[in-house]
Amino acid sequence: MKLALNIICQITKSWSISIPSTSRQSDTSWASRIRQYVASSKLCTTNLEDEDFNENLRRCAAAMEAGIHPLRIPSGSSGSYFIRDISGKTIAVFKPKDEEPFAPLNPKWPKFFQRILCFCCFGRACLIPNNGYLSETGASLVDEKLKLHIVPKTRVVKLASPAFFYSRSFWKRKVPKLKAGSYQLFVNGYVGAGSIVPDWSKEGHSCPLSPAEADRFKILFQKMCVLDYVIRNTDRHMDNWLVRYEKKNILEVAAIDNGLAFPIKHPETTSRLRPFPFGWAQLSWAKLSWDEELRTHLLDLLTPQFVQELCDDIKMLFKYDKEVNRFLKYNQLRVMRGQIWNLRMALIERKPPAEMVKLPLLLVSRRHRRRPMSNDWNKSFRVKYADYRGRGCC
Structure with missing residues (x-):
């Protein structure tokens, strides 16, 4: 034993990682x-x-x-x-x-x-094989950086x-x-969204949620939409996000199973038959306007400097797997920046999540190697529309 x-x-x-230092001084080493x-x-x-x-x-x-x-x-x-x-x-x-x-x-x-x-x-042709463990951890990283607090x-x-x-x-x-x-x-007391959320999608007196609970769930649901959209989750359905609900007491959401995210290409440009749409986009909750507090929080947060720092953190994390080609990691970041660009535009134009997923697919790369000095997104990033040519059947 x-x-x-x-x-x-x-x-x-070969995989050894140094012990975390108790010093708060900056250390630029990978570990x-x-x-x-x-x-x-x-x-x-x-x-x-x-x-x-x-x-x-x-x-x-x-x-x-x-x-x-x-x-x-x-x-x-x-x-x-x-x-x-x-x-x-x-x-x-x-x-x-x-x-x-x-x-x-x-x-x-x-x-x-x-x-x-x-x-x-x-x-899935759009994903790096056997990279789900880093995708799970990357989703937690993005959740913490965006201060969404819905990923365990x-x-x-x-x-x-x-x-x-x-x-x-x-x-x-x-x-x-x-x-x-x-x-x-592990999160305790949660059930699959498929067993409870369909009843909450009913309008009128048949919806069991109080107005305050409906507002609370709307915010949590939109946070999950933001997370899935940024990491381009290809496997979000009603069975892999959880809800904890005690009437007039507790209402929480947990977004689990994030292992099939961070694609190297937009799924829609990779396969004609398997675009992997967001499972929540068809729900009535996705058609509601953005919560104003959440919208303001995200718009204040999403600056070119923040996006660059987020991408740098993701890049450092993905370096843990030394078997993956660095150009594939570069493509992952281009897709994620494109999703963040569209998220910001949807927030500015007040397009709800159901409309956000219909925006043109983008690939965004940075213009400068160093930290952006301007808050002008056009001066900080290069934007390119995704190429649909060369799509396969699967």
Whole structure:
């Protein structure tokens, strides 16, 4: 058990990340810049201000030392696991990189047969394969930067457990191999939006929400729309966003399953048959005008300087996966900047989310390598319309 605990928080030498410094002095090294989103090699923590996440990770380590290992989640298309504490309570969800939907060690049989029999439609051409764990963490990063607070805190962590799915060679090893993946804090008391939100979409006296609750849900719903639009989530439907509701007491929304986001191309320009539209765009809530407080908050926040800082943070995070070509990461940022450009225009022109998704698709790159000195977006960025030529069937 001692050996098992030791390997939980040790990162192999090729992936080693320095311990977060207690100093507040600026450090431009790659390891220091992403320490807020990647667990360190020795302390099993991220940054020192991330105490809730650090405590959760310590509970995970204590449980695994006591022999309480993760439980595989039967639903879904990838190998994902409930992380438990020493009392058996679920505290997090871990999704290993090598067990993602299109990874070689995915334990779910449907994806295996799809890879063998339907290889022409395998995967999503607009996404980087097996990059979902960084997409999950990137969504949490964007959520925190935009101050939306609807994504459960997510970080990159390496764990090892015999409960994970390994190849046959695993059984020849004395200890399980470390797996990098996304580690998302578990939220309690939530249900799938599909079981409750359709009733809230009814107009008139049939809607069970009070006026104050309807206003609250409108803000939370629009925050989710903003998040999904910025990261260009290709997999948002009624089953992967959650609602916690206690009448006249609690109303919260949690946007989970963000692993199929940050495309290298707009999905609409990649496939004729699979554009991956936003699942919420058809709801009546998407047709409501923007909440004025949220609109003002976002417009004040979305300056060229902020966009550049956000893109720099995303770029640093995505550098964690050294197998991905840097030009693909560059294309991811062009798509995200284009989405932010359209979001800003929709807010200025007061177009609701349902109209925002109809804006022309853009690819936006920066004009200067350094921090923009002007608040003029046209002087800070180059805008190009997305190219629909060369679309495939799938």
